[in-house]
Amino acid sequence: MQRVSERVIARARELMREGTVNKVAGWKAGEFFYDCAPYVFESEESLKDLVYDRFCAANLSKYMIKNSVAAGAEGGKVLVLLKPCDTYSFNQLLTEHRIARENVYVLGVGCEGMCDIDRIREKGFKGITGVDENADGKTLTVHTLYGDGEVAIDDVLVNKCEFCKGKAHMIFDELISDNEDEGPRGDRFAGVRELEAMSPADRFAFWQSELSKCIRCNACRNACPACSCRKCVFDNDASGIASKANTDSFEEKMFHIIRAFHVAGRCTDCGECTRVCPQGIPLHLFNRKYIKDINEFYGEYAAGAEAGQRGPLINYTVDDIEPAAVSDKGGN
Amino acid sequence: MSVNADWKPRIVAFCCNWCSYAGADLAGSSRLAYPADVKIIREPCSCRVNPMFILKAFERGADGVILCGCHPGDCHYSTGNYYTRRRMALLFSMLDYIGVERGRTRVEWVSAAEGAKFSRVMNDFVAQIRELGENVKVGDLRCKE
Amino acid sequence: MAMKKIALTQLEQLFAALSLTRKVYLPVEKAGQYDYAPWQPGLTYHPEVLHTVKSAKSVFFPQSEDLIRYKRAGLSLEISQQAPEDEEFVVFGVHACDVAGFEVLDRVFLSEPVDSYYKARREHGTVFSVMCAKPEETCFCGTFGIDAEAPGGDVQSWLADGVLYMEALTEKGEALLAAVSGIVSEVDDAGTQAAAETRAAHKAIMERLPLADLTTDGFGADAELLPLFNRPEWKELASSCLGCGTCTYVCPTCQCYDIREYNTGKEIRRFRVWDSCMYSDFTMMAAGTPRPDQMQRFRQRFMHKLKYYPDNYGGAFSCVGCGRCLQKCPISMNIVKVMRKLGGANHNDK
Numbered sequence: 047m048q049r050v051s052e053r054v055i056a057r058a059r060e061l062m063r064e065g066t067v068n069k070v071a072g073w074k075a076g077e078f079f080y081d082c083a084p085y086v087f088e089s090e091e092s093l094k095d096l097v098y099d100r101f102c103a104a105n106l107s108k109y110m111i112k113n114s115v116a117a118g119a120e121g122g123k124v125l126v127l128l129k130p131c132d133t134y135s136f137n138q139l140l141t142e143h144r145i146a147r148e149n150v151y152v153l154g155v156g157c158e159g160m161c162d163i164d165r166i167r168e169k170g171f172k173g174i175t176g177v178d179e180n181a182d183g184k185t186l187t188v189h190t191l192y193g194d195g196e197v198a199i200d201d202v203l204v205n206k207c208e209f210c211k212g213k214a215h216m217i218f219d220e221l222i223s224d225n226e227d228e229g230p231r232g233d234r235f236a237g238v239r240e241l242e243a244m245s246p247a248d249r250f251a252f253w254q255s256e257l258s259k260c261i262r263c264n265a266c267r268n269a270c271p272a273c274s275c276r277k278c279v280f281d282n283d284a285s286g287i288a289s290k291a292n293t294d295s296f297e298e299k300m301f302h303i304i305r306a307f308h309v310a311g312r313c314t315d316c317g318e319c320t321r322v323c324p325q326g327i328p329l330h331l332f333n334r335k336y337i338k339d340i341n342e343f344y345g346e347y348a349a350g351a352e353a354g355q356r357g358p359l360i361n362y363t364v365d366d367i368e369p370a371a372v373s374d375k376g377g378n
Numbered sequence: 379m380s381v382n383a384d385w386k387p388r389i390v391a392f393c394c395n396w397c398s399y400a401g402a403d404l405a406g407s408s409r410l411a412y413p414a415d416v417k418i419i420r421e422p423c424s425c426r427v428n429p430m431f432i433l434k435a436f437e438r439g440a441d442g443v444i445l446c447g448c449h450p451g452d453c454h455y456s457t458g459n460y461y462t463r464r465r466m467a468l469l470f471s472m473l474d475y476i477g478v479e480r481g482r483t484r485v486e487w488v489s490a491a492e493g494a495k496f497s498r499v500m501n502d503f504v505a506q507i508r509e510l511g512e513n514v515k516v517g518d519l520r521c522k523e
Numbered sequence: 524m525a526m527k528k529i530a531l532t533q534l535e536q537l538f539a540a541l542s543l544t545r546k547v548y549l550p551v552e553k554a555g556q557y558d559y560a561p562w563q564p565g566l567t568y569h570p571e572v573l574h575t576v577k578s579a580k581s582v583f584f585p586q587s588e589d590l591i592r593y594k595r596a597g598l599s600l601e602i603s604q605q606a607p608e609d610e611e612f613v614v615f616g617v618h619a620c621d622v623a624g625f626e627v628l629d630r631v632f633l634s635e636p637v638d639s640y641y642k643a644r645r646e647h648g649t650v651f652s653v654m655c656a657k658p659e660e661t662c663f664c665g666t667f668g669i670d671a672e673a674p675g676g677d678v679q680s681w682l683a684d685g686v687l688y689m690e691a692l693t694e695k696g697e698a699l700l701a702a703v704s705g706i707v708s709e710v711d712d713a714g715t716q717a718a719a720e721t722r723a724a725h726k727a728i729m730e731r732l733p734l735a736d737l738t739t740d741g742f743g744a745d746a747e748l749l750p751l752f753n754r755p756e757w758k759e760l761a762s763s764c765l766g767c768g769t770c771t772y773v774c775p776t777c778q779c780y781d782i783r784e785y786n787t788g789k790e791i792r793r794f795r796v797w798d799s800c801m802y803s804d805f806t807m808m809a810a811g812t813p814r815p816d817q818m819q820r821f822r823q824r825f826m827h828k829l830k831y832y833p834d835n836y837g838g839a840f841s842c843v844g845c846g847r848c849l850q851k852c853p854i855s856m857n858i859v860k861v862m863r864k865l866g867g868a869n870h871n872d873k
Contacts, residue, residue, distance in 0.1 A: 077733075077863065078661075078733070083763055083854045083855045084854050085762065086762060086763075104853075172573070173659050174660055175660055175733060190660075191658075191732070192657060242475065246479060247477065249475065249476060249477035250476060253476045255554045259553055259554055261576070261769075261772045261773075262768070263768040263799075264767045264768055264802075265765065265767040265768075268765040268767040269765055279430075281802070287430065288804075290796045290797070296437055296518045299516065300430075303473075304429065307472070321853075324576055324851040325556050325576055326554070335472060335475050336472065340468070343464075343468075344464070362460035362464055364450065364460070366450075366463050366464060367463075369463060369484075370484070370485065372470055518787070520785060
């Protein structure tokens with residue numbers, strides 16, 4: 047990872063220096079080793095804070111909505127660092143005409159999987175002050191206020207990386223990557239199947255327990271690159287559903303079903319919703335259910351695999367499956 | 379099963395103005411009975427039915443929601459019901475996924491000439507909801523009291 | 524009052540005894556996350572858990588609560604008001620930061636006009652604090668002068684070698700300990716010594732925390748308002764803020780709420796819910812919102828914590844350094860980064 051990182055940062059500087067771009071959207075070093083924040087650098091000097099490491103999980107695609115337009119207005123170009131999975135979101139936004147492509151320079155960056163600081167904490171580490179990637183490339187040495195320990199990288203990957211879609215970039219102007227595309231990692235629908243196999247009562251209990259944690263902070267919505275409406279229905283008082291409250295268990299279910307439904311067919315499974323949830327709700331299980339159903343009902347479809355695709359929910363065939371057939375299939 | 383002996387199912391039927399709503403009319407004028415538990419909401423097209431409407435109906439205490447539209451291929455607006463079909467297939471599958479009984483939601487294609495079918499479908503759906511009993515999973519607790 | 528003690532393994536008995544006369548709230552796990560919830564048999568305290576997701580403020584100031592209900596009765600309106608809390612309860616396991624958070628809320632809700640719902644809960648609630656076991660790297664309560672070794676509340680306690688040493692600080696606390704006098708036991712000199720040692724060990728850790736050097740210089744009642752308000756760095760600090768409400772909802776000191784109504788079909792329920800200044804519809808008025816872009820909303824949140832609140836309440840800050848926002852912000856922007864960027868300087872020079 048480190049080798050790619052150095053090349054990425056050097057190349058970003060170079061492109062800024064030679065004037066190809068006048069801004070760079072990347073990750074800015076934070077207070078600790080793991081809390082880098084998405085940031086748009088506007089000078090070569092400021093790029094000293096650019097980082098690209100195991101903790102740069104945030105998807106920068108959504109920031110291009112605002113910044114691509116702004117860059118155009120200033121007569122410049124913005125460089126964006128996109129990991130393989132991020133390029134799907136970028137493509138999807140292009141499909142929806144939300145990004146001014148001509149103002150963006152996509153620097154595709156290789157990725158070996160991002161680590162989740164919360165998952166490292168879950169392993170029992172407290173007061174984490176640093177991590178070192180060991181020479182084997184498979185483990186991390188974790189330094190804490192209370193002593194050091196070791197953890198396997200595979201055990202602390204961000205959920206989206208645990209089920210990586212593949213190392214291939216769907217769109218880029220330039221690529222810096224040592225990855226060989228090994229295809230998808232693991233079965234991303236395994237979690238959905240597990241739930242489907244449960245009894246309706248158990249499924250209900252599962253979601254009741256998960257969703258009752260929801261604090262309606264809207265982080266899942268706001269972080270989602272597919273949620274790009276200028277005014278969200280949940281913020282619209284006239285919609286009748288603009289409740290800020292988690293006053294009743296059904297509120298959350300409705301919110302989460304609709305949130306996922308509104309991005310069904312457009313969701314690239316970038317995993318930001320689950321990554322940002324402060325309550326650790328496995329929100330991807332909603333999105334992946336829709337993706338799985340779409341694949342089964344209407345044929346394989348990967349949102350964002352290429353720009354300009356017609357999504358399954360704005361499309362049809364005359365012999366589509368009937369809703370009745372869906373509710374009759376298997377199980378209870 | 380319902381524990382409340384006085385319980386009567388509350389069914390919301392979203393009906394397309396151009397077909398099923400007229401079908402309901404025909405059922406009435408043909409003196410074909412269907413239970414009064416069915417509350418019809420007229421829509422300009424089945425495609426107008428936002429998935430949120432269905433969830434909202436459940437939230438406010440519906441025990442079953444049925445959506446009736448023109449037969450595929452016969453949409454007044456050419457293609458509306460094709461989109462409905464996809465949306466509802468996904469939504470119903472999702473409702474099932476969160477543990478709501480599958481029998482509580484249904485889509486039926488009923489033309490303006492099918493008064494008899496309308497009556498049969500509604501009788502059948504109401505019987506099915508009676509069988510399932512009161513909706514306790516997706517109703518808003520505040521609406522229950 | 525003398526110190527009392529109980530073995531950690533016997534805490535369940537303590538909760539059971541307390542719950543005979545009052546509700547006991549403590550951090551309870553649900554699907555992998557901890558939040559305050561009523562104690563039930565089988566539940567116990569997990570000292571290794573530093574923070575609940577929502578802070579302990581949610582017990583005194585719930586995320587949402589009904590205020591009134593009304594419905595039509597013939598030609599008139601039938602209105603019923605929600606009665607304020609009138610039953611005793613205890614909140615167990617609160618750490619120093621969250622206890623200090625109550626003080627921040629008290630200044631707001633207990634000054635005129637008094638919030639009767641909050642006041643009733645404060646009066647009926649007893650705070651049983653525990654010194655945190657292992658502070659995280661994100662902790663910075665010391666910055667705001669909070670003594671983590673004396674967590675405060677009505678009863679404060681320390682955990683050493685599987686024994687919880689406790690002492691009452693108020694009458695309410697004494698009454699609480701008296702109610703369980705059959706379960707807790709007296710502490711001898713060795714016990715007092717053990718409690719003192721665990722405090723000393725804790726203090727040593729606090730001094731080693733990476734944020735121990737963070738200061739409030741440049742903020743507070745003495746700072747100049749407009750120069751701070753006009754600092755150009757607000758723009759870059761806020762540039763990647765997503766505008767979600769995570770920081771606000773996990774914060775022990777955020778106190779803004781909205782009042783909304785819900786039509787159940789039979790009656791109208793008026794309830795209040797936490798609101799977030801990060802939302803686009805926060806303080807929305809007929810004329811629009813006073814803070815149309817995210818930079819202004821972002822600035823509002825931190826100006827409130829570091830400048831407006833101190834101005835209004837005798838210099839006290841509206842942050843207790845619990846570090847929840849550091850751990851939970853989706854894009855890792857937080858008050859520490861703001862303080863690092865804007866603190867210490869003479870704002871006029873910028």
